Amino acid sequence: MADYREMWKSLDMDLEVHDQLCEVLPGMFSEVYLSQENRPEAMDYYNFVIAEIHGVRPAELIEHQKKGGKVFGTFCVYVPDEIVFAADAIATGLCGGSQFWVPGGEKVLPVNTCPLIKASVGARLDRTCPFFRIADMYVGETTCDGKKKAWEILGEDVPTYVMQLPQMKRARDIAAWADEIRAFKDKVEEVTGNTITAEKLSAAIKLINDKRRALARLYELRKNEKLPISGKDALVISQIAFYDDPTRFTQMTNKLCDELDQRVKDGVSVFPAGTKRILLTGTPLAVPNWKLHHIIETSGGAVVAEEMCTGTRYFERLTDESQTTLDGQIDALAQRYMGINCACFTPNTARIDDILRLVDEYHADGVIDVNLKFCSLYDTEGYSVERALKEKGIPVLGLETDYTDTDAGQLRTRIGAFLEILGE
Amino acid sequence: MLGYVLFPNHTEAMRLYERLKREKVRCTMAPTPRECSVCCGVSVRLEQVEDIPRVEEYARQEGVTVDRIEQLPVPGKSIW
Numbered sequence: 001m002a003d004y005r006e007m008w009k010s011l012d013m014d015l016e017v018h019d020q021l022c023e024v025l026p027g028m029f030s031e032v033y034l035s036q037e038n039r040p041e042a043m044d045y046y047n048f049v050i051a052e053i054h055g056v057r058p059a060e061l062i063e064h065q066k067k068g069g070k071v072f073g074t075f076c077v078y079v080p081d082e083i084v085f086a087a088d089a090i091a092t093g094l095c096g097g098s099q100f101w102v103p104g105g106e107k108v109l110p111v112n113t114c115p116l117i118k119a120s121v122g123a124r125l126d127r128t129c130p131f132f133r134i135a136d137m138y139v140g141e142t143t144c145d146g147k148k149k150a151w152e153i154l155g156e157d158v159p160t161y162v163m164q165l166p167q168m169k170r171a172r173d174i175a176a177w178a179d180e181i182r183a184f185k186d187k188v189e190e191v192t193g194n195t196i197t198a199e200k201l202s203a204a205i206k207l208i209n210d211k212r213r214a215l216a217r218l219y220e221l222r223k224n225e226k227l228p229i230s231g232k233d234a235l236v237i238s239q240i241a242f243y244d245d246p247t248r249f250t251q252m253t254n255k256l257c258d259e260l261d262q263r264v265k266d267g268v269s270v271f272p273a274g275t276k277r278i279l280l281t282g283t284p285l286a287v288p289n290w291k292l293h294h295i296i297e298t299s300g301g302a303v304v305a306e307e308m309c310t311g312t313r314y315f316e317r318l319t320d321e322s323q324t325t326l327d328g329q330i331d332a333l334a335q336r337y338m339g340i341n342c343a344c345f346t347p348n349t350a351r352i353d354d355i356l357r358l359v360d361e362y363h364a365d366g367v368i369d370v371n372l373k374f375c376s377l378y379d380t381e382g383y384s385v386e387r388a389l390k391e392k393g394i395p396v397l398g399l400e401t402d403y404t405d406t407d408a409g410q411l412r413t414r415i416g417a418f419l420e421i422l423g424e
Numbered sequence: 425m426l427g428y429v430l431f432p433n434h435t436e437a438m439r440l441y442e443r444l445k446r447e448k449v450r451c452t453m454a455p456t457p458r459e460c461s462v463c464c465g466v467s468v469r470l471e472q473v474e475d476i477p478r479v480e481e482y483a484r485q486e487g488v489t490v491d492r493i494e495q496l497p498v499p500g501k502s503i504w
Binding site for chain 1 (some may be wrong): 452503
C-alpha cells in the first residue's frame with residue numbers, strides 16, 4: 001500500500017490526528033457507495049480518486065510546485081479558476097465537508113458559524129488535510145459574514161487574498177466584479193511570476209468550459225425517466241470536480257457519459273420504477289458530505305439534480321469563448337460568474353426561477369431545501385423558495401442539518417414521510 | 425466475503441485493474457479497508473473470492489507487484 005506519510009510529514013501535518021480520518025473514510029465510502037447495485041463501471045475512476053484523496057492529487061500538486069508552479073486554494077464557485085490556470089498555476093477547491101475538521105474551527109470561530117466554514121478553518125489550523133497545507137495562497141471572497149471574518153483569522157496562518165463580491169447584480173456591480181477579477185489577475189501574476197496573455201486566458205476559459213460541458217452532459221442524463229446513475233454518484237463527481245485535474249476530470253466524465261448514453265438506450269435504471277424524484281436545493285455539500293443523498297436514496301427516493309454550488313450552480317452557463325482581448329475575456333468572465341444565483345445576493349429571485357425550471361426539466365416529484373445550520377442567508381431565503389414552490393403546488397420539505405451523524409435518524413424519519421406523500 | 429488486492433502504489437493497482445476488466449473479473453477500485461492497512465490508498469476489490477487464484481495468475485503474467493490479497497466480510501450498513 002502506498003505510504004504517503006513522508007509526504008504528509010513534509011507538509012507538517014499532524015499525522016496522529018489525520019490518521020483518525022484515514023481510519024473512517026474507507027469504511028464510510030464502502031458502506032455508502034460500494035453498497036449500490038449496478039453502478040456504472042466508469043465510476044471506478046471516481047472510487048480511485050476518493051481512495052487516493054490525500055495521496056495522488058496532493059502529490060501532483062507538490063510535483064507542480066517543485067517545478068516552480070503555484071497552487072491557489074479556493075472556497076467559492078464565484079472565484080474564476082480560469083485566471084489561475086491562465087497563469088500556469090493550479091486552483092483547488094478547499095471547502096471542508098466533514099465533522100472531523102469542525103472542532104478545529106471551533107477553537108477560533110463561534111460555535112454558531114456554519115460547519116463548512118468551521119471545517120475549512122479547522123482543516124488548516126489543525127494541519128489535517130494535505131490540500132490545505134499545500135496551497136501557496138488562499139482565495140477568499142466576501143460572500144457571507146462568516147467567511148469574511150474567517151479570512152482574517154486564516155490570513156494570519158496562510159497568505160490569503162480576498163475578492164470583494166458585490167451584493168447586488170446591477171450593471172455597475174457586474175462592472176465592479178470585472179474590476180475585482182482584473183485585480184485578482186494582477187495578484188496571480190505577481191505570485192506566479194507569469195503573465196496572463198489573451199491566448200492563455202482563452203485556453204483556460206475553454207479548459208474550464210469543457211469541464212462544465214462534461215458536467216452538463218452528465219446532468220442531462222439525469223433528466224431521463226429511467227435514471228442510469230444515482231444522485232449519490234453524481235454528487236461525488238461534482239465534489240471531485242472542484243479539485244481534480246480539469247483535463248483528466250473532463251475526459252473521465254465524458255467517458256462515463258458515453259457509458260450512460262448506452263444505458264439510456266438499453267433502458268437501464270439504477271432505481272426501481274416508482275422511485276420518487278427529488279430536486280435538492282440549498283447550501284453546498286462539500287466532500288465527504290454524503291449524508292442526505294444516502295438517506296434519500298435508501299428511503300425510496302432518487303436525487304435527480306442539485307441546485308447547489310455542488311451541482312448546477314457550478315456548471316450552468318458557459319463563459320463566452322469568442323472574446324480575443326483580455327478586457328473582453330474578463331468582462332465575459334464577470335458576466336458568467338455574476339449569473340450564479342447564490343443567496344448572498346439581493347434580490348435573488350433568479351434562484352427561485354432556476355429551482356422552478358429545474359423541477360420541470362428533471363421531472364422532480366418534490367424538492368428538499370437543505371440548509372447548513374447557522375447559514376442565515378440560505379435559511380432566510382428558504383422562506384421565499386418554499387413559498388414559491390407551494391404556490392406552484394410543488395411539494396417541498398425544508399431541512400436544517402450540520403455535519404454530525406446525530407440527526408441521521410430524525411432526517412430519515414422526515415424524509416421517509418415526505419417521500420411517502422409524494423405522488424399521492 | 426470480498427477479496428482486496430493490495431499494492432505498493434496506485435500505478436500497480438491500475439495495471440492489474442485494467443487486466444482484470446479485460447478478463448471480465450468482477451472487481452472495483454476501492455479505498456483500502458482500514459483492517460488491511462494503516463494508510464489511505466486504493467485497492468482492487470474482488471466481488472468473488474473464488475477469483476483470487478486467477479487474479480494472482482493475471483498479476484504474475486502482467487508483472488504487477490501485489491503486496492497481498494486479504495479476504496473481508498461485506499461491509500455493514502452506513503450509520504446514516
